[in-house]
Amino acid sequence: MITVNGREHAVDIxxxxxxxxxxxxxxxxxxxxxxxxxxxxxxxTVLLDGDAVRSCLLFAVQADGHxxxxxxxxxxAGERSPLQAAFERHRAFQCGFCTPxxxxxxxxxxxxxxxxxxxxxxxxxxxxxCRCTGYEPILExxxxxxxxx
Amino acid sequence: xxAAPFAYHRPRSLEEALDLMAEHGDDAKALAxxxxxxxxxxxxxxxxxxxxxxxxxPELRGREGPSVRAMVTNAALERDPSGLPPIIADALPHLGHxxxxxxxxxxxxxxxxxxxxxxxxxALLLEATLTLRSRARGERRVPAxxxxxxxxxxxxxxxxxxxxxxxxxxxxDGRWGFAEVAxxxxxxxxxxxxxxxxxxxxxxxxxxxxxxxxLLGHGDEIEAGGDLHAGAGYRRTVAGRLVERVLxxxxxxx
Numbered sequence: 001m002i003t004v005n006g007r008e009h010a011v012d013i014x015x016x017x018x019x020x021x022x023x024x025x026x027x028x029x030x031x032x033x034x035x036x037x038x039x040x041x042x043x044x045t046v047l048l049d050g051d052a053v054r055s056c057l058l059f060a061v062q063a064d065g066h067x068x069x070x071x072x073x074x075x076x077a078g079e080r081s082p083l084q085a086a087f088e089r090h091r092a093f094q095c096g097f098c099t100p101x102x103x104x105x106x107x108x109x110x111x112x113x114x115x116x117x118x119x120x121x122x123x124x125x126x127x128x129x130c131r132c133t134g135y136e137p138i139l140e141x142x143x144x145x146x147x148x149x
Numbered sequence: 150x151x152a153a154p155f156a157y158h159r160p161r162s163l164e165e166a167l168d169l170m171a172e173h174g175d176d177a178k179a180l181a182x183x184x185x186x187x188x189x190x191x192x193x194x195x196x197x198x199x200x201x202x203x204x205x206x207p208e209l210r211g212r213e214g215p216s217v218r219a220m221v222t223n224a225a226l227e228r229d230p231s232g233l234p235p236i237i238a239d240a241l242p243h244l245g246h247x248x249x250x251x252x253x254x255x256x257x258x259x260x261x262x263x264x265x266x267x268x269x270x271x272a273l274l275l276e277a278t279l280t281l282r283s284r285a286r287g288e289r290r291v292p293a294x295x296x297x298x299x300x301x302x303x304x305x306x307x308x309x310x311x312x313x314x315x316x317x318x319x320x321x322d323g324r325w326g327f328a329e330v331a332x333x334x335x336x337x338x339x340x341x342x343x344x345x346x347x348x349x350x351x352x353x354x355x356x357x358x359x360x361x362x363x364l365l366g367h368g369d370e371i372e373a374g375g376d377l378h379a380g381a382g383y384r385r386t387v388a389g390r391l392v393e394r395v396l397x398x399x400x401x402x403x
Binding site: 014015016018021037038039042045048051052053054056057058059061062064105108109122123124126127 | 150152156159183190245
C-alpha cells in the first residue's frame with residue numbers, strides 16, 4: 001500500500017520499477033520528470049513522508065507503507081500553492097522541465113523550517129539542475145515565500 | 150537506464166536478513182539507502198539477482214552516542230550530531246545533496262567504499278571500528294584501516310552485513326579540519342582532505358584523489374589517479390593544498 005497525494009494505492013509491481021516510473025507509468029502522474037535517472041539532475045524529486053528524495057533512486061516497493069507527495073499534490077482545489085504562485089510571478093522557469101523537482105526540493109526546505117538566505121540557498125538547491133533560468137528567479141521565488149512565512 | 154530484473158526480499162529482522170544473505174551469498178546485494186547501488190543498477194553496472202532491502206530491519210536503526218547503527222541516514226546525523234566527533238558535523242553538508250542525505254546511510258556508504266566518499270575517509274581518520282555480521286562468521290569487529298582494500302572493495306564477505314560503526318570518544322582539546330573541492334556543492338569531490346590534532350598528535354587523510362582514502366604520514370607522496378573528471382596531477386596538487394588548508398583550520402602549520 002502506497003499513499004500518493006493523499007490517495008491510497010494497493011498494486012502489484014515488479015520490484016525493479018523505480019518510484020518515478022511507477023508514478024508516471026502506473027498512476028499517470030507525469031508531473032514527476034525524469035532527466036538523468038541516476039540521481040544527478042533532481043528533476044524527479046518528490047516528498048517521501050515529507051522529506052525530499054530522488055524518485056529515480058528508490059524502487060517503488062521501498063515506498064510500501066509510506067506517503068508520497070508529487071507536484072500534482074501541491075495545489076489545493078486547483079489553487080496554486082504559495083510557492084507555485086511565486087514561481088509564476090518571478091518567471092522562475094522557461095521550459096519547465098526542472099520545475100517540479102525545484103518546487104518539491106524548495107517546499108521541503110520551507111516545510112522543515114531550514115533557515116534560508118541569499119548565501120546558503122544556492123548550495124541547498126544545488127541538487128537540482130536548471131538549464132534555462134540561470135537560477136536567479138528560482139532563488140527569488142523561494143526567498144519571497146520564505147520571507148512571508 | 151532501467152535496472153535488470155531481480156528477486157526482492159524485505160526482511161523484518163536482522164536474523165532474517167542474515168539468513169537471506171547466507172542463502173543467496175554471491176547473488177545477493179544488500180540495499181541500504183540505495184543512493185549508490187540504485188544508480189549502478191540503473192546503468193546495469195550492477196545486476197544482482199537478489200536484493201535484500203534492509204529498510205525494515207529495526208536492529209539496524211538508531212545510535213547510542215558515537216556508536217551508530219548501519220541504517221542511520223546522513224540526514225539524521227546532520228540534524229543531531231551530538232556525541233559524535235565534531236568533524237562529522239562539518240563534513241556532512243558535503244555528503245551529497247540534502248535529498249541524497251535523506252536516504253543515504255552511514256553503513257551503506259562504508260560498505261560501498263567509493264574512494265571519493267566522505268565516510269570511508271572519516272572512519273579511517275577517526276580510527277572508527279566497524280561491526281560486521283554473518284551467519285558463517287558471526288560478529289566481528291574490523292578497524293576502518295583494515296576495512297577498505299581498494300576502490301569499491303572491502304573485506305566484507307558476500308554473505309556479510311555492516312551492522313554498525315563506532316567512533317572513539319572525542320577529547321575536549323581535539324582540533325580538526327575538513328575541506329574538499331567539487332565541481333558543484335554536493336557532488337563527489339575531485340579531491341578532499343581531513344585532519345585531527347589530538348594531544349599534539351597529527352593525523353591527516355586525503356580522499357577522492359587515489360584508489361582509497363590515504364593516511365598521509367610525514368613526507369608521504371599523495372597517491373593520485375586521473376579520470377575524465379580530473380587528471381592525476383591536478384588531483385595531487387589540489388589534495389596537497391587541501392592538506393595545508395585543513396591543518397590551518399586545526400591551528401597547525403603545514
